[in-house]
Amino acid sequence: xxxxxxxxxxxxxxxxxxxxxxxxxxxxxxxxxxxxxxxxxxxxxxxxxxxxxxxxxxxxxxxxxxxxxxxxxxxxxxxxxxxxxxxxxxxxxxxxxxxxxxxxxxxxxxxxxxxxxxxxxxxxxxxxxx
Amino acid sequence: xxxxxxxxxxxxxxxxxxxxxxxxxxxxxxxxxxxxxxxxxxxxxxxxxxxxxxxxxxxxxxxxxxxxxxxxxxxxxxxxxxxxxxxxxxxxxxxxxxxxxxxxxxxxxxxxxxxxxxxxxxxxxxxxxxxxxxxxxxxxxxxxxxxxxxxxxxxxxxxxxxxxxxxxxxxxxxxxxxxxxxxxxxxxxxxxxxxxxxxxxxxxxxxxxxxxxxxxxxxxxxxxxxxxxxxxxxxxxxxxxxxxxxxxxxxxxxxxxxxxxxxxxxxxxxxxxxxxxxxxxxxxxxxxxxxxxxxxxxxxxxxxxxxxxxxxxxx
Numbered sequence: 189x190x191x192x193x194x195x196x197x198x199x200x201x202x203x204x205x206x207x208x209x210x211x212x213x214x215x216x217x218x219x220x221x222x223x224x225x226x227x228x229x230x231x232x233x234x235x236x237x238x239x240x241x242x243x244x245x246x247x248x249x250x251x252x253x254x255x256x257x258x259x260x261x262x263x264x265x266x267x268x269x270x271x272x273x274x275x276x277x278x279x280x281x282x283x284x285x286x287x288x289x290x291x292x293x294x295x296x297x298x299x300x301x302x303x304x305x306x307x308x309x310x311x312x313x314x315x316x317x318x
Numbered sequence: 319x320x321x322x323x324x325x326x327x328x329x330x331x332x333x334x335x336x337x338x339x340x341x342x343x344x345x346x347x348x349x350x351x352x353x354x355x356x357x358x359x360x361x362x363x364x365x366x367x368x369x370x371x372x373x374x375x376x377x378x379x380x381x382x383x384x385x386x387x388x389x390x391x392x393x394x395x396x397x398x399x400x401x402x403x404x405x406x407x408x409x410x411x412x413x414x415x416x417x418x419x420x421x422x423x424x425x426x427x428x429x430x431x432x433x434x435x436x437x438x439x440x441x442x443x444x445x446x447x448x449x450x451x452x453x454x455x456x457x458x459x460x461x462x463x464x465x466x467x468x469x470x471x472x473x474x475x476x477x478x479x480x481x482x483x484x485x486x487x488x489x490x491x492x493x494x495x496x497x498x499x500x501x502x503x504x505x506x507x508x509x510x511x512x513x514x515x516x517x518x519x520x521x522x523x524x525x526x527x528x529x530x531x532x533x534x535x536x537x538x539x540x541x542x543x544x545x546x547x548x549x550x551x552x553x554x555x556x557x558x559x560x561x562x563x564x565x566x567x568x569x570x571x572x573x574x575x576x577x578x579x580x581x582x583x584x585x586x587x588x589x590x591x592x593x594x595x596x597x598x599x600x601x602x603x604x605x606x607x608x609x610x611x612x613x614x615x616x617x618x619x620x621x622x623x624x625x626x627x628x629x630x631x632x633x
Contacts, residue, residue: 224560225544257408271530274416286411288381288465309494
């Protein structure tokens with residue numbers, strides 16, 4: 189599986205690079221004006237480096253999502269809908285990002301502490317404490 | 319290691335554990351959240367949004383369920399089953415914040431992340447906008463992350479009303495709600511169709527949200543949002559600039575030039591607006607005016623100077 193990803197990632201990067209090149213080269217008569225997105229990201233330093241970084245991030249996110257069980261058919265559209273900042277955030281810290289609906293470890297100690305905090309109104313783990 | 323040193327170490331560790339436990343409790347000991355005076359005065363005592371459909375979550379899928387509720391409330395016809403493969407990450411058994419926003423965008427609606435205050439949350443509810451909130455229902459050490467949709471509040475009873483988990487119109491005290499919400503740094507967003515803006519949003523946040531939406535859905539879809547932005551924030555030069563760009567791509571050259579003109583009227587240091595105005599004027603054949611605009615752009619140091627000089631040379 190690891191090996192599979194080793195081959196997959198350069199392919200994804202290539203695909204995304206080609207994708208973005210073809211967009212840039214498309215014969216839109218308006219391409220010479222500066223876009224809003226470019227103007228906004230240019231307000232940050234190192235805009236060019238960030239642009240490359242962003243393409244790499246998207247490939248990275250795609251790979252991570254596939255590794256975490258996301259459907260291959262869906263992954264393209266999911267990554268495309270991310271803003272540049274979100275793509276970067278996902279690439280850098282997907283593991284640490286909180287995911288809605290994790291499960292609490294079932295230790296007795298934890299159970300008792302959470303029961304107490306629930307009763308104190310600090311948490312909301314057990315429906316029956318309300 | 320001598321016994322004494324060992325004991326010291328033990329004491330130090332015990333003190334550390336105690337200290338962190340106490341500070342954890344203190345951090346969690348939220349009192350009833352206080353509103354700013356201005357909000358206090360203007361906000362209705364209670365509000366509840368009718369017609370937000372409820373979808374009970376299955377397994378760990380509070381993300382897709384919450385998303386379906388807000389999207390449906392904005393007239394987007396989408397089911398939880400459609401959203402699951404679009405936003406849920408199987409191995410994480412959950413959905414992450416950036417993808418909650420991205421998926422909202424895919425369905426033609428603009429996600430606006432609110433600033434992290436209780437004021438903003440209640441203000442949006444009072445304006446009739448359901449709010450997706452992220453909570454940690456447990457303690458920071460054993461997180462239990464959860465998305466819910468806030469649809470109402472009662473300031474007298476100090477209660478929130480939420481579509482949450484398997485319970486519609488769940489009532490949660492302000493105190494308990496805020497204790498669990500604070501653990502996500504009070505993360506919340508509203509989802510609105512282009513043309514509507516949240517009540518509690520700044521020009522820059524709105525600009526960022528709409529630009530991200532435009533990148534996914536294109537200028538035609540984003541145009542009403544830009545129009546709404548400049549009518550709410552008439553002095554936002556960047557807003558007029560963005561409106562000009564959208565008009566330009568859609569073929570409305572005169573409208574674009576007009577918008578760029580308003581942009582530089584509000585901020586004559588916005589080189590990129592001078593530049594785009596100059597280029598559009600060049601296309602239209604207004605040589606003299608184009609020269610003036612491009613010269614202004616070329617005089618402002620920064621990113622766009624080179625491009626402006628180049629355009630002047632072609633001139």
